[in-house]
Amino acid sequence: MLSIRFKHALLMGLMKSLAGLGPGMSHLAFTGPGSSRQLCRYVLDQGYTKILVASDKILRELGVTEAAVKELLDAGVEVAYFDDIEPNPTFEQVDAGKHVLKAAGSQVIIAVGGGSVIDCAKIMSGAATSDEDPKNWVGFGKVKHETIPLYAIPTTAGTGSEATAGAVITNVQDHAKVVISGASLLPKAAAVDPALQQGLPPAITAATGMDALTHAIEAYICTWDRGTRKEQARVAIKTIFQALPKIYADASDHDARAAMAMAAYHAGLAINQVNVGNVHAIAHQFGAYYGVPHGLANAVVLPYVLEFSKGPAEAALAELADLVGVGGDAPTQGAKAQAFIDAVKALNTTLDIGTTLDAIKREDHAAIAQAAVLEAVSYPVPRLMMPADVLGMLDAMTV
Ligand SMILES: [Fe+2]
Incomplete structure (x- = not known):
């Protein structure tokens, strides 16, 4: 019991010190019906021409994913999809997404989905520019290298992952859900577009x-x-x-x-x-x-x-x-x-x-x-x- 209290006190002190030293946590937000189009136009304005859209199979089948990135498709840029992300995403899914991203030569990721999709895309954005095993990044502030820019379009009103610098990934080998967080994982911009959430059961x-x-x-x-x-x-x-x-x-x-x-x-x-x-x-x-x-x-x-x-x-x-x-x-x-x-x-x-x-x-x-x-x-x-x-x-x- 004492050791739990001691560890808690130590971690709280450390966390408060690190928070004061770290980079800022603000990002750009587009809100309201149609804001996903604004976000896509913003990404295009940065000059990116090869974009990976991370999503899941259900959203692809429902047409929600394509609706969210219609602006990109209309612009004729190269869009690749990784839609194998499932609820409670795993390190294996992160790895699979990294390979799709690398094969396509994508410069940025746009995550279209719920918390599982956005969390998986966060770790993919770090994995894409590193040979390190993402399992080594568990905890706060371990992703120190430059990541691929990530943009988020949530399709549920719940996770808030579009606004956070943390991702929860499941390690299937030991039944563990682990948290990886740090300022570099915060999406550069998010679009909170309720028009994409109308069909939620x-x-x-x-x-x-x-x-x-x-x-x-x-x-x-x-x-x-x-x-x-x-x-x-x-x-x-x-x-x-x-x-x-x-x-x-x-x-x-x-x-x-x-x-x-x-x-x-x-x-x-x-x-x-x-x-x-x-x-x-x-x-x-x-x-x-x-x-x-x-x-x-x-x-x-x-x-x-x-x-x-x-x-x-x-x-x-x-x-x-x-x-x-x-x-x-x-x-x-x-x-x-x-x-x-x-x-x-x-x-x-x-x-x-x-x-x-x-x-x-x-x-x-x-x-x-x-x-x-x-x-x-x-x-x-x-x-x-x-x-x-x-x-x-x-x-x-x-x-
Ligand atoms: Fe939560």
């Missing part, structure tokens, strides 16, 4: 939206007071509580869809300043062990972690209750914090997201708890988890 809308909510809440209740993380998180949380139930019930609500796209982007900007927390530390294991979609895993874990965190995070959670308009008559700050947690649970219920995951196996509990604790020590969490804490949550989440 309700279940994916719900799960990815809850991923965005998790980002915003983890950034808001964390212990590292930095930059505009609170402001970005507040805008995202208020919007998600209003807009997500609307587009889940009515996929054609364009205004709510546009609001969700921006909320996910703001939540991404928030975590890019302070990182995620205990929810992600547990949810990543469900992705690595069972391939559970990231957003769904976060949605299920979020209420358990909020209950676990409500002591030290009580004031922040009470502020969020005011923000979303619940707990107005609560007699104490603790009761108000509980009202916010209850509102998160109610949102899950509205989105038909349960409190358990069928995939979790009891024989994996110990290994998952160990891995989650190990991951969480590097996050500025309001309450540090011990293995027994995670085991208790896993027990409640297992059918």
Whole structure:
């Protein structure tokens, strides 16, 4: 227990020192319906003529990928595609993408997809200009060489990967999801174009939206007071509580869809300043062990972690209750914090997201708890988890 606390304190100190020394984390953003066309025109204006579009097979089949880069196709530049990226992308997929990029001689990458596509493309952008094994880059700031320019067009309103300098890659050999981050992995520009998100099925809308909510809440209740993380998180949380139930019930609500796209982007900007927390530390294991979609895993874990965190995070959670308009008559700050947690649970219920995951196996509990604790020590969490804490949550989440 002591060693976990010591390691956490050491990592927090190191992280704060490195953040002060590193390069800036701002990038260019195009927003609103049609902004993907603006981004493509911007890329063409840089003089690039050989472009790799990273995406996935479903988006290609639906025509979303081509719609996002229509401006490039109309301009007649050389466009190559790598669409073998799957949910919970692996180092093998990074390697395959690197070879497609090199064979095509592409000068830049445009990632069109959800978090898996954008994360995989981030590591491809580093792998394309290096002979090093990307597995050596796990952690912060290890990608020191110049990368291939990367541009991002998200097709879900959830991951926020278009706004962050981190990528989560699965190491299939040891069931581990690892985080590689650093300023060089931040996309040079992003287009948050809700027109590309109109066809998202309700279940994916719900799960990815809850991923965005998790980002915003983890950034808001964390212990590292930095930059505009609170402001970005507040805008995202208020919007998600209003807009997500609307587009889940009515996929054609364009205004709510546009609001969700921006909320996910703001939540991404928030975590890019302070990182995620205990929810992600547990949810990543469900992705690595069972391939559970990231957003769904976060949605299920979020209420358990909020209950676990409500002591030290009580004031922040009470502020969020005011923000979303619940707990107005609560007699104490603790009761108000509980009202916010209850509102998160109610949102899950509205989105038909349960409190358990069928995939979790009891024989994996110990290994998952160990891995989650190990991951969480590097996050500025309001309450540090011990293995027994995670085991208790896993027990409640297992059918
Ligand atoms: Fe996430």
